[in-house]
Amino acid sequence: MSIDLTDEVVGFSAQEPxxxxxxxxxxxxxxxxxxxxxxxxxxxxxxxxxxxxVGESGCGKSTLGRGLMGxxxxxxxxxxxxxxxxxxxxxxxxxxxxxxRGRELGMIFQEPLTRLNPLMRISQHFxxxxxxxxxxxxxxxxxxxxxxxLRLMGIPPTRYRSYPHEFxxxxxxxxxxxxxxxxxxxxxxxDEPTTALDVLVEAQIVQILNDLRxxxxxxxxxxxxxxxxxxxxxxxxxxxxxxxxxEQGSVADVFxxxxxxxxxxxxxxxxxxxxxxxxxxxxxxxxLIDPPDGCRFHPRCPDAMNVCAAKDPxxxxxxxxxxxxxxxVGPEExxxxxxxxxxxxxxxxxxxxx
Amino acid sequence: xxxxxxxxxxxxxxxxxxxxxVHFALRGGSLARLFGRDTGTIKAxxxxxxxxxxxxxxxxVGESGSGKSTLGRALLGxxPATQGSIHLRDQNVAELSRRRLxxxxxxxxxxxxxPNAALNPSMQVEEAVGDAxxxxxxxxxxxxxxxxxxxxxxxxxxxVEHFLNKYPRDLSxxxxxxxxxxxxxxxxxxxxxxxxxxxxxxxxxxxxxxQLMLDLKNELGLTYVYITHDLATAKYFCDRIAIMYLGRVVxxxxxxxxxxxxxxxxxxxxxxxxxxxxxxxxxxxxxxRGEIPDAAAPPLGCAFHPRCPEAVSGCxxxxxxxxxxxxxxxxxxxxxxxxxxxVIGDLxxxxxxxxxxxxxxxxxxxxxxxxxxxxxxxxxxxxxSGVTSIQPDGSGVTVRFQEADSPALRxxxxxxxxxxxxxxxxxxxx
Numbered sequence: 001m002s003i004d005l006t007d008e009v010v011g012f013s014a015q016e017p018x019x020x021x022x023x024x025x026x027x028x029x030x031x032x033x034x035x036x037x038x039x040x041x042x043x044x045x046x047x048x049x050x051x052x053x054v055g056e057s058g059c060g061k062s063t064l065g066r067g068l069m070g071x072x073x074x075x076x077x078x079x080x081x082x083x084x085x086x087x088x089x090x091x092x093x094x095x096x097x098x099x100x101r102g103r104e105l106g107m108i109f110q111e112p113l114t115r116l117n118p119l120m121r122i123s124q125h126f127x128x129x130x131x132x133x134x135x136x137x138x139x140x141x142x143x144x145x146x147x148x149x150l151r152l153m154g155i156p157p158t159r160y161r162s163y164p165h166e167f168x169x170x171x172x173x174x175x176x177x178x179x180x181x182x183x184x185x186x187x188x189x190x191d192e193p194t195t196a197l198d199v200l201v202e203a204q205i206v207q208i209l210n211d212l213r214x215x216x217x218x219x220x221x222x223x224x225x226x227x228x229x230x231x232x233x234x235x236x237x238x239x240x241x242x243x244x245x246x247e248q249g250s251v252a253d254v255f256x257x258x259x260x261x262x263x264x265x266x267x268x269x270x271x272x273x274x275x276x277x278x279x280x281x282x283x284x285x286x287x288l289i290d291p292p293d294g295c296r297f298h299p300r301c302p303d304a305m306n307v308c309a310a311k312d313p314x315x316x317x318x319x320x321x322x323x324x325x326x327x328x329v330g331p332e333e334x335x336x337x338x339x340x341x342x343x344x345x346x347x348x349x350x351x352x353x354x
Numbered sequence: 355x356x357x358x359x360x361x362x363x364x365x366x367x368x369x370x371x372x373x374x375x376v377h378f379a380l381r382g383g384s385l386a387r388l389f390g391r392d393t394g395t396i397k398a399x400x401x402x403x404x405x406x407x408x409x410x411x412x413x414x415v416g417e418s419g420s421g422k423s424t425l426g427r428a429l430l431g432x433x434p435a436t437q438g439s440i441h442l443r444d445q446n447v448a449e450l451s452r453r454r455l456x457x458x459x460x461x462x463x464x465x466x467x468x469p470n471a472a473l474n475p476s477m478q479v480e481e482a483v484g485d486a487x488x489x490x491x492x493x494x495x496x497x498x499x500x501x502x503x504x505x506x507x508x509x510x511x512x513x514v515e516h517f518l519n520k521y522p523r524d525l526s527x528x529x530x531x532x533x534x535x536x537x538x539x540x541x542x543x544x545x546x547x548x549x550x551x552x553x554x555x556x557x558x559x560x561x562x563x564x565q566l567m568l569d570l571k572n573e574l575g576l577t578y579v580y581i582t583h584d585l586a587t588a589k590y591f592c593d594r595i596a597i598m599y600l601g602r603v604v605x606x607x608x609x610x611x612x613x614x615x616x617x618x619x620x621x622x623x624x625x626x627x628x629x630x631x632x633x634x635x636x637x638x639x640x641x642x643r644g645e646i647p648d649a650a651a652p653p654l655g656c657a658f659h660p661r662c663p664e665a666v667s668g669c670x671x672x673x674x675x676x677x678x679x680x681x682x683x684x685x686x687x688x689x690x691x692x693x694x695x696x697v698i699g700d701l702x703x704x705x706x707x708x709x710x711x712x713x714x715x716x717x718x719x720x721x722x723x724x725x726x727x728x729x730x731x732x733x734x735x736x737x738x739s740g741v742t743s744i745q746p747d748g749s750g751v752t753v754r755f756q757e758a759d760s761p762a763l764r765x766x767x768x769x770x771x772x773x774x775x776x777x778x779x780x781x782x783x784x
Contacts, residue, residue, distance in 0.1 A: 056556050156681030157691050158701060168645045198417040199583055201645055203627040203637050225557055228629030232637055252633045269558050271586050272630050278561040284526055350510045353528045354559050
């Protein structure tokens with residue numbers, strides 16, 4: 001299956017994408033069967049663009065991020081095609097993939113303290129990282145490059161020879177980002193980079209991520225469950241549910257006119273300062289060993305129709321740009337005659353709660 | 355209902371916290387202990403006054419390290435009070451024996467942040483909820499069962515039979531937090547201290563658990579202390595809010611007033627930092643820099659001044675602020691870090707808090723020149739207004755700062771604020 005995504009978003013379509021993912025699948029083998037954590041995902045990322053990936057826990061966001069990096073645990077398999085500057089990174093040899101990681105593909109993790117070596121100075125972290133990929137650089141050149149990145153991250157040069165424990169939580173996360181960016185990768189996956197941080201520190205990190213495209217021309221896939229952060233730092237958003245991207249488009253348009261009921265409900269259930277009522281999505285994301293037939297969201301969807309339980313939704317162009325897969329949007333001609341009638345759903349109780 | 359702070363009549367209050375401090379001694383290394391060196395204390399809670407009226411929801415809001423959780427735990431006697439009193443009606447929780455504290459917990463219960471850690475993995479739901487009853491002397495198994503079933507129904511875990519024999523690992527995050535809530539209400543308490551009850555949950559169920567807590571409050575006439583770092587949920591949930599920073603309450607008042615007219619710069623910052631799911635509303639870029647400082651050596655003067663975007667001369671500037679300013683200067687592009695570092699020398703000695711700071715090794719004129727360059731970069735930096743003199747001292751200079759005390763809570767509008775920008779209003783009643 002190939003999907004044409006070239007009409008994606010005005011303004012970015014002219015540039016050659018850095019990352020072009022087509023029909024990506026990742027599954028984990030278990031004794032009960034295969035968990036299809038990512039099940040046919042396609043997207044493009046232009047140079048310097050930030051794509052936010054949102055959804056509830058258990059929708060496959062982190063698996064997709066790690067799958068792209070080739071950092072899946074044993075027992076996991078991946079399929080599909082991911083073109084990085086025209087080269088399929090899924091079919092690279094392990095050695096070639098290893099050389100690409102770090103230098104071209106970077107990753108920022110959630111818990112910085114577990115990723116820094118407590119016995120190594122920050123300077124040694126930078127020396128190790130840079131030497132691995134550019135063995136000819138002198139110590140002075142390494143220092144200059146590291147100090148330059150640290151400066152952009154708001155870490156003073158006087159701290160270059162400190163140990164990880166001498167830094168606060170927010171500083172450690174900035175160190176991690178600096179260690180990722182010092183190699184100037186073209187594409188970075190950031191997996192919930194602010195989850196463990198306080199509000200004010202979170203805002204600082206989000207601003208740093210927001211400045212990435214200006215300072216480093218890096219394309220970023222930002223995985224988060226916080227739609228506020230997506231609104232703050234992303235150009236485009238992809239909403240993931242049960243292993244599929246159900247809607248993607250520009251942040252401005254998707255948040256103003258969500259086409260998929262899941263996007264709409266996810267936005268409505270977010271508690272922000274402008275919240276006037278408490279809303280929630282009943283039920284929980286499905287078991288990905290045996291997901292529901294038709295649209296995977298239909299058991300929880302307030303707008304479900306008969307067709308939603310019977311036929312898989314079709315991935316179509318989204319009014320306002322982007323892609324969406326929901327029968328409410330169409331295509332009209334593929335909906336059977338009685339398909340538009342409201343679906344009789346089982347009531348969701350606390351037993352099914354997330 | 356009048357929400358004006360009223361300190362004279364406490365007959366109607368459920369809990370009256372007076373001048374409460376909880377300090378933890380730092381143990382330090384074995385050498386420090388051997389030589390009896392003072393290794394310092396952490397003032398987790400430092401002189402807090404708080405009143406809870408029946409049926410009220412009071413929010414304790416602040417970043418991690420602000421002392422909000424310690425204050426919440428002190429209400430149950432889970433941490434010893436160093437100073438002050440916590441009166442639950444006519445009993446002082448701070449002075450009770452362990453046995454009497456256990457009795458208190460029939461009245462005050464706690465809901466913890468992480469439901470995975472709060473539930474014993476080897477206890478089924480019935481045992482987990484019923485255990486509280488057993489501890490408090492309900493011997494009859496049939497009575498325990500009736501009350502457990504009732505509590506589970508109240509928190510929405512129905513059909514109850516489906517859940518009674520479940521282990522925590524069989525439950526989803528939201529369901530687990532419901533079990534924790536059931537365990538908290540099974541003894542029919544009057545006050546629930548809820549420490550970040552929804553922050554570990556998925557966005558899609560947070561609202562549901564908050565709604566449940568509101569329903570429980572109305573049905574059972576509960577009073578809540580809601581501890582959180584998230585002002586958005588606090589806005590929805592609380593009647594009154596206390597903003598905490600480094601062990602002190604810096605602003606306290608009715609929720610509406612705090613959200614409509616935030617006064618303390620810290621409150622303003624917390625509100626501005628919440629990202630709205632609206633691409634047209636951006637978080638401002640002038641947010642406080644840095645992070646909550648080390649509680650073992652809090653900043654002199656107002657504890658928030660090193661991060662404060664509205665700081666003035668009398669906020670308590672000191673040696674560590676000077677260090678931060680010099681380091682910030684070196685982070686700017688195009689500064690001659692290596693040469694200037696040579697003139698300024700080591701900065702580590704500035705970490706000892708003091709209102710006089712001596713620095714530099716390259717000659718007082720050259721050090722002075724570096725400082726002037728830093729000042730020229732941002733002449734409006736409030737630190738300079740707090741400097742009383744810069745004098746040559748050997749091969750460097752000595753910078754002296756204006757001394758300042760930590761501001762006390764004072765009335766301003768409908769709230770109490772601890773900030774020098776809000777000096778004592780003469781209209782405050784005796």
